[in-house]
Amino acid sequence: MGKKSRVKTQKSGSGAMAVVSPKEMMSLIAELLQKCSSAAASAGKEWEEYLQIRGLVERIRKKQKGMSIVFEGSREDHFPDLMSWAKENGASCECFTVANFGKEGYGLRATRDIKAEELFLWIPRKMLMTVESAQNSILAPLYSQDRILQAMGNVTLALHLLCERANPASFWLPYIRSLPQEYDIPLYYQQEDVQLLLGTQAVQDVLSQYKNTARQYAYFYKLVQTHPTASKLPLKDGFTFDDYRSVRTNIFLRGFKTNLRYIPRWIYCVHTASLCRSCSLRAGLQVLCRI
DSSP: OOOOOOOOOOTTTSSSSSOOOOOHHHOOOOOOOHHHSOOOOTOOHHHHHHHHHHHHHHHHHHTTOOOOOOOSSSSGGGGHHHHHHHTTTTTOTTEEEEEOOOOOEEEEESOOOOOTTOEEEOOOOOOOOOOOHHHTSSTHHHHTTOHHHHHHHHHHHHHHHHHHTTOOTTTTTTHHHHOOOOSSSSGGOOOHHHHTTSSSHHHHHHHHHHHHHHHHHHHHHHHHHOGGGGGOOOOTOOOOOOHHHHHHHHHHHHHHETTEEEEEEEEEESSSSBOTTTTTTTTTTEEEEEE
């Protein structure tokens, strides 16, 4: 499968690991959780609430600098291993090649024409990360006792992805290494960029998404640090806000819900021509599948 990619702990700008007092961190987390769990801000006070929540998050992020797990090399360095892993596990890879589509990002380009109603892409079930696979993983004891995890499949997958990311022997590591670490979406906007949205219809969704992400992070940080069944999770010593935001975004943008299961997509199709009534591809269509 090509060269192995080592998992390492990111260093801070000073070259040293960040030193964080557990007591101080738990105090910040408790304050963030309380702030995010309070009643919705009254009309006209949403921006003030956002600034308070963001201020707490930034204090937490500053203390966690250098604690995130990152992979050596760039994202595209891991594409060959991704394709080899897919082929070795029974996915269809014969008629595609990885390509850079500029603004569209990286994806799979068909190397031959795709006939109408032709089965051209399939992925074995064992390659999918699902709530079911989370229930059979190291996350199982915590899942069995936490109602939030049981009720929110997307959050379960986010923690599942984080645990597998921290495991150098994870079956899914070739897929995980190929995922982006950051996105150009509102959840990653700087404060001044969000402020430009004030007065628009979009701002409420942006503020709500940020608050929900911060609340989820604070809740699960506290749970991971205090719940007896979480003692063996690899998240205990390095569960950062940036890591949680990254996996939540990956699940949101690269997952879909089917039969009450959330499944991170290995790839997803962006058709570059019209579809027929039955959603089959037209003959001769070249297909872009983002990865």
